[in-house]
Amino acid sequence: MALPDVASxxxxxxxxxxxxxxxKELTRHQTAINAERRRLPMVRIDKKYVFEGPDGPVExxxxxxDSRQLIIQHVMLGHDWDDACPGCTAGIDELAPGxxxxxxxxxxxxxxxxxxxxxxxxxxxxxxxxxTPWYSAxxxxxxxxxxxxxxxxxxxxxxxxxxxxxxxxxxxxxxMSGMSCFLRDGANVFHTYSTxxxxxxxxxxTYTFLDMTALGRQEDWEEPKDRVPAVRGGDxxxxx
Amino acid sequence: MALPDVVSxxxxxxxxxxxxxxxxxxxxxxDRLNADRRRLPMVRIDTEYVFEGPEGAAGxxxxxxxxxxxxxxxxxxxxDWERPCPSCSGAISNMVPSVFSGLRTxxxxxxxxxxxxxxxxxxxxxxxxxxxxxYSSxxxxxxxxxxxxxxxADVKEPRYNYRDEPELRGEDAPxxLPGISCFLRDGDEVFHTYSSxxxxxDYNWTLYPLLDLTALGRQEEWEEPKDRVEAPRGAxxxxxx
Numbered sequence: 001m002a003l004p005d006v007a008s009x010x011x012x013x014x015x016x017x018x019x020x021x022x023x024k025e026l027t028r029h030q031t032a033i034n035a036e037r038r039r040l041p042m043v044r045i046d047k048k049y050v051f052e053g054p055d056g057p058v059e060x061x062x063x064x065x066d067s068r069q070l071i072i073q074h075v076m077l078g079h080d081w082d083d084a085c086p087g088c089t090a091g092i093d094e095l096a097p098g099x100x101x102x103x104x105x106x107x108x109x110x111x112x113x114x115x116x117x118x119x120x121x122x123x124x125x126x127x128x129x130x131x132t133p134w135y136s137a138x139x140x141x142x143x144x145x146x147x148x149x150x151x152x153x154x155x156x157x158x159x160x161x162x163x164x165x166x167x168x169x170x171x172x173x174x175x176m177s178g179m180s181c182f183l184r185d186g187a188n189v190f191h192t193y194s195t196x197x198x199x200x201x202x203x204x205x206t207y208t209f210l211d212m213t214a215l216g217r218q219e220d221w222e223e224p225k226d227r228v229p230a231v232r233g234g235d236x237x238x239x240x
Numbered sequence: 241m242a243l244p245d246v247v248s249x250x251x252x253x254x255x256x257x258x259x260x261x262x263x264x265x266x267x268x269x270x271d272r273l274n275a276d277r278r279r280l281p282m283v284r285i286d287t288e289y290v291f292e293g294p295e296g297a298a299g300x301x302x303x304x305x306x307x308x309x310x311x312x313x314x315x316x317x318x319x320d321w322e323r324p325c326p327s328c329s330g331a332i333s334n335m336v337p338s339v340f341s342g343l344r345t346x347x348x349x350x351x352x353x354x355x356x357x358x359x360x361x362x363x364x365x366x367x368x369x370x371x372x373x374x375y376s377s378x379x380x381x382x383x384x385x386x387x388x389x390x391x392x393a394d395v396k397e398p399r400y401n402y403r404d405e406p407e408l409r410g411e412d413a414p415x416x417l418p419g420i421s422c423f424l425r426d427g428d429e430v431f432h433t434y435s436s437x438x439x440x441x442d443y444n445w446t447l448y449p450l451l452d453l454t455a456l457g458r459q460e461e462w463e464e465p466k467d468r469v470e471a472p473r474g475a476x477x478x479x480x481x
Contacts (some may be wrong), residue, residue, distance in 0.1 A: 001467055001468065001469070001470065002465065002466070002467045002468060003282075003424065003426060003455070003468070004278070004279070004280060004281050004282040004424070004431070004433060004455050005281040005282070006281065006282060006283070006284060006431065007281035007282065007283060008283070009283045011281060012280070012281050012282065012283045012432075013402070015280050015281055016280060016402065016434075016435075017402055019273075019276055019277055019280060020401075020402055020440075022273050022276060023273060023436075023440055024439075026266070026269055026270060026273055027439050027440070027442070029266055029269060030266060030442075030443075033259070033262055033263060033266055036259055036262060037259060038244070039244070040244060040252070040255050040256060040259060041244050041245040041246065041247040041251060041252055041255055042243070042244040042245070042246055042247070042252065043246070043247060043248065043249050043252045044246055086476070086478040086480075087476060087477045087478060089478075090338075090342065090447075090477050090478050090479055091446075091477070093336070093338040093342075094336060094338055094339050094342070094446055094447065095336070096333065096334045096335065096336040098330070098333040098334040099334050102330065102334070160260075161253070161256065161257055161260055183243065183244075185243060190244075190246065191252075192244060193256075194256075195263070198264075198267050199260075199263055199267070201267075201448055201477070202270075202443050202446070202448065202449055203446065205331070205334060205442075205443070205444070205446065206330075206334070207442055207443075208442075208443055208446075214243070214244050224242065225242070226242045227242060227243070235327065236327045236330055236331070237326045237327055237330055238330055
């Protein structure tokens, strides 16, 4: 095995400062991309999706609760699967009630959606002891429209915005992972953003989630300006 | 208020694809940076730091608790503070046990360290119901050596994030600052591999970004430099033994 070279603290500091410059460059790059993301246009959702949740059928607008924004994590669990995918499972295992509370303090709801029927979702949720709201998109076009279920017979073989026929096949339904963001304005619901594959790798804390949304962190330093009535300072606290 | 422009799905897709290209470029930039971080040299720790934890005095080696790597989150909580800083608290309240157990499956122990005396830490932990290993560095130089305590009496030229920060000398300036430090153990020796401060911690709160800070990385076969762990894993974000 090869471990890092041992250096004096002066030598280490020199190397660390060099890396720090690259790290700051990445932070600035990330900040610029986050602003570009918020500048994306949005698409009005005209289709009526009916999900099933613990209280029966609900529509997309119901998933927002009282929030202006909704983040959906597309969890890989097909109608013919026994369990949710292990990668999705690890991500959900790391969610704390604080994440949902903090997101909600910035007007953003968070929900899981899978294509399995709700009875299967309820069973998996119970078994894993998860608290995050989780809905079934079974019987709707939702998972196909947002490219997380692939099915050749329906002509949907795209993932991460390109044709991926290689992801088809096997004995069970082809489910993929991703995150989608929606914004509500009055009675209208808009799709603002979806990300897939390695685009979901760095998600997990409240800032990374909020950076995906149209309203961002809702702090005074962010571009573009004027997305929320009352911006906060650049401070990672999450109180109402 | 200014909301995004409403467009057709085709127009949106065109804008999204252009952003996707930039996002992929950033992912690749991050991969290169993570590899460069793992190429940093490391410094042997010769100071004997003594911390206080739930079971009394502990050395830095004890904090590894059997793992090869140790990550210390420097939590802002000064000796005379009533409570830890709200931002640090927010981050800690989002850390569920599976974060710690997941890191352990990749040979990495995660602990919190503050300069408040242990009695005060124990009280804060109890109040918030936090189940995280949290140690006091009250009687040691640890917080000064790692540049996260800059109280005026002890520090004439305050530094933070590897540069002089003269404004930290002001009357109202904070005495404690946030950061994260990584250590590697090789036999009986402990090495400091990395510390990060300020916005360098923005993206830290899931396992991959945390592991990306360490000398061993995610411990997956695709990563550079090679041969850091005996049995690298595939590129799968699962965390079982």
